[in-house]
Amino acid sequence: MTDQTLADLGWTAHFADQLSEDELLYCHPVRVMAVHRGKIAVSGAESQGFVSPYIAGAQPGDDHPTVGDWLLVDNRTQEATRVLRRMNLFKRRSPADPRKDQMIAANVDTVFIVASCNQDFSIARLERYLVLAREVDVHPVIVLTKADLTETPEEFAAAARAIEPGLLVETVDGRDRTDVKRLAAWCGSGKTVAFLGSSGVGKSTLVNALRGSDSIGTQAVRAKDGTGRHTTTVREMHRLDDGGWLLDLPGMRELQLSEAATGLAEVFDDITLLAQECRFADCSHGVEPGCAIQAAIAAGSLAPDRFDRWRKLNAEENGAASRLTKRRTR
Structure with missing residues (x-):
């Protein structure tokens, strides 16, 4: 398809506001449509093709393009110069290296x-x-x-x-x-x-x-x-x-969480609110006296299996956050 506009591809003011006047003179925006081994498929206004996944001048640790990203491409070299700031990003711990995110x-x-x-x-x-x-x-x-x-x-x-x-x-x-x-x-x-x-x-x-x-x-x-x-x-x-x-997207049966404290608090807001009522701020929600979560389970207002799922996800997120802190410290 070559008769599309940037708006057709999802271009909004969020991305347009990131372009400088100089960049508008020598670059054009494209969206990443597919990620292949060694190359990415992109589409722009009335154009489509392939570019290298490596950003010109990128520093170690910089984000590489992923599907759905918006890139700026140099008009002369046809190389990507940078990834525009994202509205959001889905990621998971890399199956190949648990210390890294994919x-x-x-x-x-x-x-x-x-x-x-x-x-x-x-x-x-x-x-x-x-x-x-x-x-x-x-x-x-x-x-x-x-x-x-x-x-x-x-x-x-x-x-x-x-x-x-x-x-x-x-x-x-x-x-x-x-x-x-x-x-x-x-x-x-x-x-x-x-x-x-x-x-x-x-x-x-x-x-x-x-x-x-x-x-x-x-x-x-x-x-x-x-x-x-x-x-x-x-x-x-x-x-x-x-x-x-x-x-x-490829199936992700073993999706693991990374930096998901906010998401956990929203999906399990009932447990989050109960935890605030515990007698001790560091309550592990086990055998401590005054545990509001255990009281809710005993009263039948909180299902034990829901609490077990929350505890498992919470432990996973805490572990991921701890590993991330250690990586940043190093």
Whole structure:
């Protein structure tokens, strides 16, 4: 597509205000549409192509471009000169090196957290993705797929809605393009939606339905455990007929949190508020006297499994924050 404008790609005043008059003379902005090994695909006003992922003059430790980023490209050399300041950034701990973070996607307006109405449905996994979304201040929508494969899809939806008040949950049959069209409300012109979810939950099927295309490969789910193989291997943006963009990301079943204290506090605000009522400020919420959380569990107003999930995520986040502090000190 070469007749697009910057606004079609998601350009806003947030990015325009970062350009100096000098940069406007010798550079032009492009958006990262896909990340490949050794190169990135970019699109700009009436142009598209590939550039190197390495920023000219970048210092060690500088951010490399990720899908959804906006770059400035030198008109003469066609090399990227810098990454524009992001609205938000999804990241995780790198599987290859737990001491480092891996960037996932940038400049997202809405995140569709995708789960399936089968035995692979997991409240703990939904909470983990919600913490990530809240931490980077991106609007989340829970999308439950494979509603046609169960007689009780509303039970799955009710369990998801119970995670936090006001949480938006949509239940769809990913193969029914008319049904999936209800998600188009978040996919208007220039808007960017990211898909997060485990392998086999139907993300690629949803993308195909929203695009009106079968160009993205899908694989059958194993009947034994309801899970599937990865069908997305490249992080890339897909254009929708309504003008929006979808980021279909590789499944991240073992997503680990990094610097997510704010997200945890928002998703588990009931526990956060209870903890403030404990008698001791350093309460571990175990056997200490005056623990408001244990009192709530005993009274039946807080489910023990929800507390256990919070405690696990909180310990993970604290560990990540401690490692980050040590790295910065070194």
